[in-house]
Amino acid sequence: MEVTRTKVEGSDLRVRQMKAQQLLRGELEGEDLEREVEQRLLFTKFEEAQNWARKNALFPLGFGLACCAIEMITVIGSPRNDLSRFGAEVIRFSPRQADLLILSGRVSIKMAPIIRRLYEQMLEPKWVIAMGVCSSSAGMFNNYAVVQGADKFLPVDIYVPGCPPRPEALIYGIMKLQDQIAGDPAMGWRERYRAYGTEESPDGVDVA
Amino acid sequence: MPDATGLELIAQRVRERIGEDAVTGTVFHRRRATLDVAPGSVRDVIAYFRDEDDEPWERLMSLHGVDYLPEEPRLGVHYELLSMERTDRLNVRTRVTAEDPHVPTVVDLHPTADFQEREVYDMFGVVFDGHPDMRRILMPEDYEGYPQRRDFPIGGEPVIYTFNEPKLPRWYD
Amino acid sequence: MTEPLQVPYRARERSVTMEPMGEEHDELLTINIGPHHPATHGVLRLLTTLEGETVRDVKPIIGYVHTGIEKSCEDHQYWKVIPFVERMDYLSYYFNAMAFCMAVERLLDEEVPERAQWLRVIHLELNRVASHLFWIATGALDLGAITMLWWGCRDRDLALDLFEMSGGQRFHTRYFQVGGVVEDIPPGFEEMTRKFVKTMRARIPQYLNLLDKNEIWLQRTKNTGVVPVERLLELGVTGPLLRAAGHPWDLRKATPYSGYENFDFKVPVGTVGDNYDRFRVRIDEMTESLDIVEQALDGLPEGPYITTNRKVALPPRHELATSMEALIHHFKLVTEGFRVPPGEAYAAIESPRGELGCFVRADGSAKPARVHMRDPSFVNLQALPDMARDNLLADFIACVAMLDPILGGVDR
Numbered sequence: 001m002e003v004t005r006t007k008v009e010g011s012d013l014r015v016r017q018m019k020a021q022q023l024l025r026g027e028l029e030g031e032d033l034e035r036e037v038e039q040r041l042l043f044t045k046f047e048e049a050q051n052w053a054r055k056n057a058l059f060p061l062g063f064g065l066a067c068c069a070i071e072m073i074t075v076i077g078s079p080r081n082d083l084s085r086f087g088a089e090v091i092r093f094s095p096r097q098a099d100l101l102i103l104s105g106r107v108s109i110k111m112a113p114i115i116r117r118l119y120e121q122m123l124e125p126k127w128v129i130a131m132g133v134c135s136s137s138a139g140m141f142n143n144y145a146v147v148q149g150a151d152k153f154l155p156v157d158i159y160v161p162g163c164p165p166r167p168e169a170l171i172y173g174i175m176k177l178q179d180q181i182a183g184d185p186a187m188g189w190r191e192r193y194r195a196y197g198t199e200e201s202p203d204g205v206d207v208a
Numbered sequence: 209m210p211d212a213t214g215l216e217l218i219a220q221r222v223r224e225r226i227g228e229d230a231v232t233g234t235v236f237h238r239r240r241a242t243l244d245v246a247p248g249s250v251r252d253v254i255a256y257f258r259d260e261d262d263e264p265w266e267r268l269m270s271l272h273g274v275d276y277l278p279e280e281p282r283l284g285v286h287y288e289l290l291s292m293e294r295t296d297r298l299n300v301r302t303r304v305t306a307e308d309p310h311v312p313t314v315v316d317l318h319p320t321a322d323f324q325e326r327e328v329y330d331m332f333g334v335v336f337d338g339h340p341d342m343r344r345i346l347m348p349e350d351y352e353g354y355p356q357r358r359d360f361p362i363g364g365e366p367v368i369y370t371f372n373e374p375k376l377p378r379w380y381d
Numbered sequence: 382m383t384e385p386l387q388v389p390y391r392a393r394e395r396s397v398t399m400e401p402m403g404e405e406h407d408e409l410l411t412i413n414i415g416p417h418h419p420a421t422h423g424v425l426r427l428l429t430t431l432e433g434e435t436v437r438d439v440k441p442i443i444g445y446v447h448t449g450i451e452k453s454c455e456d457h458q459y460w461k462v463i464p465f466v467e468r469m470d471y472l473s474y475y476f477n478a479m480a481f482c483m484a485v486e487r488l489l490d491e492e493v494p495e496r497a498q499w500l501r502v503i504h505l506e507l508n509r510v511a512s513h514l515f516w517i518a519t520g521a522l523d524l525g526a527i528t529m530l531w532w533g534c535r536d537r538d539l540a541l542d543l544f545e546m547s548g549g550q551r552f553h554t555r556y557f558q559v560g561g562v563v564e565d566i567p568p569g570f571e572e573m574t575r576k577f578v579k580t581m582r583a584r585i586p587q588y589l590n591l592l593d594k595n596e597i598w599l600q601r602t603k604n605t606g607v608v609p610v611e612r613l614l615e616l617g618v619t620g621p622l623l624r625a626a627g628h629p630w631d632l633r634k635a636t637p638y639s640g641y642e643n644f645d646f647k648v649p650v651g652t653v654g655d656n657y658d659r660f661r662v663r664i665d666e667m668t669e670s671l672d673i674v675e676q677a678l679d680g681l682p683e684g685p686y687i688t689t690n691r692k693v694a695l696p697p698r699h700e701l702a703t704s705m706e707a708l709i710h711h712f713k714l715v716t717e718g719f720r721v722p723p724g725e726a727y728a729a730i731e732s733p734r735g736e737l738g739c740f741v742r743a744d745g746s747a748k749p750a751r752v753h754m755r756d757p758s759f760v761n762l763q764a765l766p767d768m769a770r771d772n773l774l775a776d777f778i779a780c781v782a783m784l785d786p787i788l789g790g791v792d793r
Contacts, residue, residue, distance in 0.1 A: 063417060065424060066446050066789050067471035067552060070515065077518065078534035093419040108792070110348045111424060111445040114416060140464065144355055144363025145347075145449035164552050237724045238487050268617060269729070270738055270755035288727055288738065288755070295635045299727065320617025323763055331451075346444040346792055356452050363449075 006035070048182070054099075054125065055181040058088040058174070061098035061122070063115075065105025068132035071164040072104045081167035086174060095121040100177075102170075103154075106134035107147045116153050127181070129173055130156045133163050215241040218298070221261065226252050242299040250287070250302050251312040257289060257298070258317055265289035265298050268318040273328040277358040281305040283332050287314070304334060306357075313338040331356035409437060416445045422519070422781060423788030427765075429777070436769045436777045441762050447792040454752040458718030459485055459559060462749060466739070467553045469754055470790035472515055475501075475508040476732040477754065478557040480739035483638065483728035485559045488721050488743050491693060496684040497561030498640040503574070503677045504547070504556060505639075506670040510581065511540040512733040513663045517588065520660075520782035524601055526592060536584055539577050546570050559719075560694045561687030571678055578671045585668055592660075602656035606768040606780035610654065616767070617760045620735025622784065625662045626654030632731035643680070644673045656776075656783040663785075666733075693719045718747035727755075734758050734785055756790035 022028050023036045060083075064072055076083045076091060083089050092098040095118045107115065119128070130150050133139035136159040138148040150156055157180060160173035218241075219231045226249055233244035245253050257265040270288040281303040289298045304311060313336040315321045325336045326345040333354040336342060344351060353360055368376060410431045416424040424445035430438040450469055454462045466481045467474040479501060486493060493501075518533025541551040547566050548554025556563055592598045610626045623630055631648045633641045649665035651658030687694045695714055696707040713719075721743035729738040735757030742751040761784060768780040 062419060066448075067468060069423070070472065071552070073519070073530075074534055074538070077530045078538050079531055080535065080538050093417075106446060106448050108445060108447050110447065111416065114445070118417060138364070141448050141450070141453060142362075142364035142367065143449040143453050144361070145447050145452075146364075148365045166551065238490060238726060240487075240724075240726060242725070267614065269736065270727070270740070270753075272740060272753045272755070274725075274740075274742055274751045274753075286740065288740075292630060292635075297727070297729075299725075318617070319615045320760055320763060323759060327759075344444075346447040348444070355449065358455075360452075362452060362456055 003038070051182045055178040056087040057090075058086070058100045058127075058177075059090050059092045059098045060088055060100045060102050061095055061118070062091040062093045063101060063103070063118070065103070065107065065111065066134065068104035068134070068164045071167055072102055072131060072170065075167040075170050078167070081171060083171070083174070086171070086178070088174065095119075096123060098122060099126045101126065101128045101154075102131050103128060103135040103150050103156075104131040104164075106139065106141060107150050108145050109147055112147050112153055115150075119154055127157045127177055128154055129158045129160060129170075129177060131160045131170055131173070132165055133161050136161060139163055211239075211241075212236040215243070218261075218263075219243060222253055222256065225256055225260070240297075240299060242301050245300055245302050247302045247304050247311050250285075250300070251314055251317070253300060254287060254289075254314050255317055257300075263291070263294065263296075265291045265296070267292060268314065268320055269297075271314075271321050271324040271328065273332040273334055273356070275332060275356065275358045276303065283309055283334050283357075285311055285328060285334060306333065309334040310337055312336070315339055330354070333357070408432070419523075422523075422786055423791075425762075425781075425786060425788055425791075427781075429769075429774075431774065434773050436772055436774055439766050439769045439777070441765055443759075443762070443788070443791050445792065446788050448789075450793050451752055451754070454749060456748065458747050459721065459749060460714075460718060462752060463558065464553060464555050466752065466754065467555065468789065469793050470732065470734070470737070470756060470758065470787050471553075472787050472789075473508055473512045473732050473734070473737075474553050475504050475557060476730060476737055477739075478555070479505060479639070480728050480730050480732075480737050480754065481741065481752065482557050482559050483730065484726040484739045484741040485721060485743075485749075487726040487728060488724050488741060489559070489693060489719075491560055491688055491690065493561055493639070494685045494688060495640065495682045497686050497688075499677050499681050500562050500566060500686060501557060501639050502641065502644070503674055503681075504544070504562075506673045506677070507540055507543060507574070507577075509670045509733050510667050510674075511537050511544075513667045514540070516663065516733075516785050517660075520785070521592065523782040524598065524779055526595070526598060528591060529588065532584070532588065532591075536581065539580065543570065543574055543577060546573065558687060558694065560690065561685070563687070565686045571681075574674060574678060578675050581667070581671055585664060589664065599657065601775070601779050602660055602783070604653070604655050604657075605772060605776040606656045606783065607654050608764060608767045612767055613654075613764060616764050618735065618764050620731070620733070620757055620761070621659055621662045621666065622735070622761055622764065624649065625651035625658035627652055632729060632736060636729070638728075638730060644676050646670075646673050646676075656779050659783040663733075720745060720747050721749070729755070732757055734787065734790070735761060754790070754793060756793065758786045758788070758790040759793075762786055762791055 019036055028036055075081050076089060099122060101119060130136045134141065135150040138146045158173045158177045160170055162169050215234050215236050219234050222231050230246055230249040230253060231243060232246055235242040267290040268287060269290045272286050274284040274286060276282055276284050282305055284301055284303045287300040289300060302311060311334055313325060315325060323345060325339055328334050329336065329342055330344040330346050331354060366376060412429055414429055415426040426442040428440040428442060429436055450465050454465050463478050463481060466477045469477050514533045514537045518530045521529030544554055545551050547570055548556035610628050613623050613626055619630060627650060629648055629650045634648055646669045649662045651662050691710040696710055700707040701711055723743055723745045725742045727738055727740045729736050737757055738755035740753040741749050744750040765784060769777045
């Protein structure tokens with residue numbers, strides 16, 4: 001595609017505004033119209049635009065369990081590794097308002113039903129990052145008190161290894177999740193993972 | 209830490225005050241003084257150390273359980289006493305069997321023992337008679353078994369290597 | 382059409398009383414705060430009984446991050462236990478490792494060389510500064526002063542850079558070993574630490590400038606959550622909570638360990654015991670820790686950084702090529718581990734939250750028979766009902782923030 005750059009004469013911003021107004025009203029003709037369309041419009045699919053918006057505005061659920069939570073707070077709160085570059089600095093503590101669950105820390109057997117409840121309360125589409133080895137696979141705690149990996153009761157999208165993972169590693173995981181969101185059509189999570197059979201109510205509908 | 213002779217003097221004073229069979233032994237190892245006490249008189253001994261001894265130990269710093277399997281009696285409860293005046297520590301220890309694991313509580317003498325006795329009950333099964341709220345604290349309420357006993361299995365999953373991978377059932381089987 | 386009631390403005394105002402609602406409610410409401418809640422202190426569940434806005438009783442329910450660390454420790458060799466034990470009180474990891482190593486060294490009757498002791502002190506005090514920085518970052522976040530979150534995390538990153546230089550990792554570095562430290566500090570560590578100390582000394586007055594003169598902060602923390610000293614002592618509370626109430630008990634001064642008697646530092650003590658005193662005590666502790674770090678760097682002695690007893694510590698790599706005994710020791714230590722003669726030991730140190738004690742029982746084999754940490758947060762949490770009783774809910778949140786519980790240590 002040929003991209004030609006021509007200097008807009010006059011005061012730039014004002015002229016651009018006027019041209020945009022005229023374009024929207026349908027008042028441009030001929031060469032003006034061609035140039036405006038080339039420079040201003042982008043054609044894409046609706047799903048792609050939707051996924052682009054979703055991935056750049058993730059709302060993490062403020063949920064921290066153990067040592068990885070501290071690294072997560074460092075990612076969000078430290079000026080050195082800043083999560084707002086990726087649009088994800090809005091931490092919502094209510095699961096109804098969040099769409100990303102970062103499971104940071106070891107999942108004990110007493111906590112697992114609660115996390116499951118929280119996950120089911122989140123609205124579609126939702127994603128889960130298992131941060132650290134303890135939530136990915138119980139890490140070093142191969143014992144009676146830790147659930148051996150969060151994927152035993154939750155579908156996990158991204159596993160970030162490390163004990164605890166460096167903030168850069170978590171950011172890399174979030175970027176990989178963004179790539180996943182851009183590529184994946186947003187289905188309900190039960191269709192995405194073919195995860196039927198674990199609903200709470202007998203009609204096949206989740207209660208929460 | 210009281211030294212070995214100091215420990216013997218303490219044991220003597222406790223025997224005189226509480227009873228001959230209250231103290232079942234003393235251990236002095238690596239500068240740590242341990243007084244072995246019979247389970248029934250633990251409360252009296254702790255109260256004596258807090259109030260009446262000439263060199264009182266007023267603070268209970270830690271209350272924890274130990275499983276001495278295979279030595280009998282199996283379950284031990286340790287009381288770490290601290291004296292802030294003399295910056296001195298003493299350890300009082302009782303041993304109970306798993307068949308009759310009852311020890312009188314010290315929660316009215318030292319309120320700090322509240323959570324700690326519940327933890328010993330949760331992990332070892334030692335019941336503290338007189339505790340206002342004897343239930344599990346760390347494990348879920350309906351958990352069965354006492355995890356930190358030595359014969360409780362450690363749990364978890366077997367680690368998958370190449371030699372045992374075909375033999376372990378996977379979730380898709 | 383009737384005219385609306387024309388009451389003059391001043392008369393309307395007079396009919397409204399500004400007295401607090403006080404004792405008019407007689408209905409108790411028990412609600413559940415947590416385990417997932419906006420206060421970022423880990424998974425603590427609080428069953429609160431409220432009467433209006435006043436808290437009448439609170440029951441902490443814990444166990445949501447119980448990891449069975451103590452049971453796992455019985456299954457691993459002594460040097461493998463150190464990473465487990467570090468993850469208990471996950472904000473002050475060096476302290477956990479220090480307590481365990483001290484207990485095992487007592488059982489082995491092992492002398493730690495002086496350079497190792499001073500290196501340990503440097504890392505412990507840096508960790509104390511980092512822990513208090515994180516505490517003020519999240520504590521101020523709970524109370525609404527969000528700028529402290531950015532500042533605290535920014536400065537904490539500098540301290541974690543130092544840990545990365547010496548230990549290879551920002552967190553849980555496994556730097557302390559039984560008998561000393563695992564490796565000497567690299568060149569450049571001293572210079573960066575001095576720069577860090579200088580930076581922090583300039584930044585702590587900035588924090589006080591932000592918070593200490595802020596009317597909202599003062600109103601929220603002054604005279605809230607007061608517990609008398611005797612009650613704190615009965616509950617076994619130690620650390621900054623006890624010192625804020627006026628009792629000057631600090632294990633670094635009372636029973637000095639690992640060379641603390643060589644350093645000249647003060648122990649900040651409060652007067653009233655309210656949340657403001659707890660806040661000031663911890664901030665001043667940070668300043669004292671920086672003094673200790675600087676004194677330790679000035680006087681760091683030369684010598685080995687780990688004990689030379691080859692039965693306990695690994696021999697240096699270059700000896701493996703020349704000496705047969707070193708090879709055999711290396712082999713035995715790596716495969717089986719060192720054996721500890723039977724006995725019991727309890728070692729107590731002063732962690733940022735209070736007295737951290739480690740009880741180790743050894744039965745002669747290469748694995749410990751029982752490891753128990755007397756965690757300060759577990760015992761300090763018992764003071765929460767006393768702090769919260771008859772206070773408003775907002776003050777209760779300030780109490781939780783100033784109590785500084787770390788649920789990893791509480792649940793182990």
